[in-house]
Amino acid sequence: MLNPKPIGFIDSGVGGLTVAKEAMKQLPYENIIYLGDTARCPYGPRPAEQVIQFTWEMTNFLLQKDIKMLVIACNTATAVALEEIKAQLSIPVVGVILPGTRAALKSTGSQRIGIIGTQGTIKSDSYKRALKNKSPQVFVESLACPKFVPIVESNEYASSVAKKIVSETLMPLQKKRLDTLILGCTHYPLLRPVIQNVMGSGVHLIDSGAETVGEVSMLLDYFDIANGPENPQPTKEFYTTSSPQLFDAIAQGWLTNYQEKAQHAKLNSK
Incomplete structure (x- = not known):
């Protein structure tokens, strides 16, 4: 059954674009929304409680966009926040x-x-x-x-x-x-x-990240929420918490045919 809702990707910055790139290649009909918390990157040196809070803030931002699946495209966030977020969401959640x-x-x-x-x-x-x-x-x-x-x-x-x-x-x-x-x-x-x-x-x-997309593909089929050729021109939205210009510069160098313009996202602290 066709499900046009987007897949959400979150990362501490631009790194998750490596996962999004693989998703666009392997899942060409899926609508995608990407959020990079570039303003607070890197997450690696931060305390676990803070990483969990930031990950929830990004998750809540994307839940408002009515995503059908969440991909935590950040190893630090996956390590400390995946299980908690998975337990509380009704949509599939995938870590890396x-x-x-x-x-x-x-x-x-x-x-x-x-x-x-x-x-x-x-x-x-x-x-x-x-x-x-x-x-x-x-x-x-x-x-x-x-x-x-x-x-x-x-x-x-x-x-x-x-x-x-x-x-x-x-x-x-x-x-x-x-x-x-x-x-x-x-x-x-x-x-x-x-x-x-x-x-x-x-x-x-x-x-x-690339290996994760195989799991995303499997879960789309398992839950019967994949998009198909009926959606030949999927939408792609990119959000960043700091400079959209720098984000676009990196995305243009990394993603094929990147035509989009990143939008600034304001995250609400809990």
């Missing part, structure tokens, strides 16, 4: 951590997996727990990369500064003989070429 761990376990041959993420995601141990629950013998090495998100948010992800910071940050992982590395933050795929170059071609990079 479990799909990423499943893909990593499928990919690894040596059972040596690395995880990079924000301080909040790494501190929560969500990825490590999820990996060990499914495969107790797997070796897991986690590394917080607090400088990566600001590089992306300032649209510097292709700069020489980015290459230097990524190279220096990932140095401890190069000695760990990993064959798989989870990009445990949706901002990180924008740095993918640099990360791949530093880690070497023998390390398979897992984009948690």
